[in-house]
Amino acid sequence: MFDSLSGRLDDIFTRLRSRGRLDEKQVDEVLREIRLALLEADVSLKVVKAFVTDVRERAAGAEIHKSLTPAQQIIKIVNLALVDVLGEKNVGLRPVDMPPRVILIAGLQGSGKTTASAKLAALLKKQGRKPLLAACDLRRPAAIRQLQLLGEQAGVEVSADVSGTNDAVAVATAALKHARDEGFTDLIVDTAGRMHVDHELMAELGAVEKAVDPAETLLVCDAMTGQDAVNVAESFLAEVDLTGVILTKLDGDARGGAALSMAYVTQRPIKFAGVGEKLTDLEPFHPDRMASRILGMGDVMTLIEKAEGAFDEAEAIKMQEKLRKADFTFEDFLSQLQQIKKMGPLSQVLSMLPGGAKLPAGDDMDAQLPKVEAMIRSMTPDERNDPKLINGSRRRRIATGSGTSVQDVNKIVKQFDQVRKMMRSMSGGKGKMRLPGGMKLPPGGM
Template structure:
């Protein structure tokens, strides 16, 4: 994932600060130096870094911070707040027309992922807004561009308006918009041509399409792996077209993440979406506060919760929670959870959203093979119904039978059963809002040190609050 190097450097700088019994001006200067170097290494624009460090130093300098309670924590908060502001303060929604169709024009250089992003956006609109989008294939230059768009469209069942490669793109857009109005499409997504670099001919064509279509949204698709070139690209397109928002792709790749932190500051245009993964569902709204939290290693619980909500059935989740609380969670429940978790994306990415886990040594080189899930499922599916419902039945002879039935080594079966037992204990602690037992299981240390403990404590308070609400509701129902 992007920012791993930056997160590691910043976490080290903050941890060094937290270990100080008191923070001096010299300590603050050293921390600012570490932050500046970390940002520059992440390929953040030099001017942006300079302004950022100046703002943090100004807010962190002074008796009210350095001589106050927990100065290190206050400085962390200042850095977090400034990172959030640097990237845009809050999420910016997609512009919508007062009447249909809403016209979205996708622009960007060749290879940035425009067509795939157009597909992801259409998929999102279909699933979240129950919309009826239409693609207009306006890239008549790149070989197989129309074929690629058609393949993406077929995979998500969205129609494409195209006139081949011998018609002027502006005319294609004109006829496509007329077709969208006739068919009452909610959204029109125009997939425009790109180039290997910005040139006058391309910009003139895009400007003509803009003048005709009067788009509600001009989304610039930028490859985050190009670093500072992404910022220069954004400036070039914005100068000519006045883009309304940016989509960063390949944020899960081998990238230092500087583009995400520089584009808003340099162009003033919001990052609206980020792409992390190849699947059509891998397009997320960009939340600056959550990204800042991830960069500082404090996790991203809100995104994790949202991902869970998309993939988990609420009624089933409530039933599972009650089973966890009563220590009745069995292998049938575990099997259902595995299916739902695998739909949320790679497990290592999910774990890194938890507080303090972004650069946890245990996850540093973690790359969970999806086949491991299949092996676990094979072991569980080799159990009898009675064994699935009663995990305590697993004696040595039953384990040997499972190993033979699943075609897995006995060591692997034993390990899975042991881990399942530990997980049950931990789940009971968490669902009852008791993190001290969980802390003991983890060797007395919660993930992410004090920050992890604070986040876990917040979760515990929320769980207790939710529990009280449920009990109140239940009492009311009983009275009725």
């Protein structure tokens, strides 16, 4: 399911590969697929629209990387745009000058606030800190008990309403005093779940925020949240000063579109991800992995990186020019071999060359490659540049130097000669021959 986008784009790219520049219509075609993939990942429609517009603008202004096809370039732009929204690296909790650091936990009913509070406390405790939990959900009868049980499991103290005032602000204020008095490093405040239309609860959240002046106010959001994500984010933004997001239930099969929606609307980093029901199931959020999850682009990006790394197009053009003039030398042959080797099995790469099938001994070239390299390296620069110099005695010297036989050297010189002849005849035509270095990606690659 996650790789549906790369699959679909593959089809488009196969059609595009033969063409040169990507025109507007083709950009549209790619963007349509990206739009569908985002919607399938449950990104809010509003965010999808804004995101696709952003990508279109970037694509229009982008300089095409010389070794990427335009289609690959688009995918790269999409990935960069995703990283822009989601952030590049994980962002940790803000430090404070004066402990305790207060962390206010907010979110919709059932989003995972209480669990996340306890998980966070357990995580901080593991880091050698001394967190205190405050049970400020006084709406749901079992809420305090739930947090107390989780606190016990984590070995973290829980501050709760003992006077029975049923006032969230009072509990939070008392917890803060307790944390200060007892030298706690962090105070994590769990709050009541709310439907975002619940104005009374929203006001209460605002009042708690005012009372404890948090360093962090984290919005807890279920990864399954779909189109509603924008409303949720906007209503919490309107009430409190959000500093980040905790995305929960990422262990389910949600595509994670909520991550993009939340990050886009709040403009705040997603700091943690909940990945299970256990106390240890909280991880720092990694934006790059989420980008792959949303678009199923992991493989695509790997391919693009490969293509970027493998070929130097300027070098390839120079080589093509040499071929046209038929002054291709053993030196060039060696440098071509180095480039081709990066792309995969030589026999496979050669077979994709125009006329490649006719290349002599193409099949066992892979096995021969180290030998061929050794022989070329045993030639003097003069010999490499002017193979005609390689007479009988020079062949014996090259064989000895490369640990091969004279027959081997004879064979390679003959093959090289054949290749040169073939190239000359091909370039004699319309001069349209393409060298391995000029190739983009093998068919089936993308």
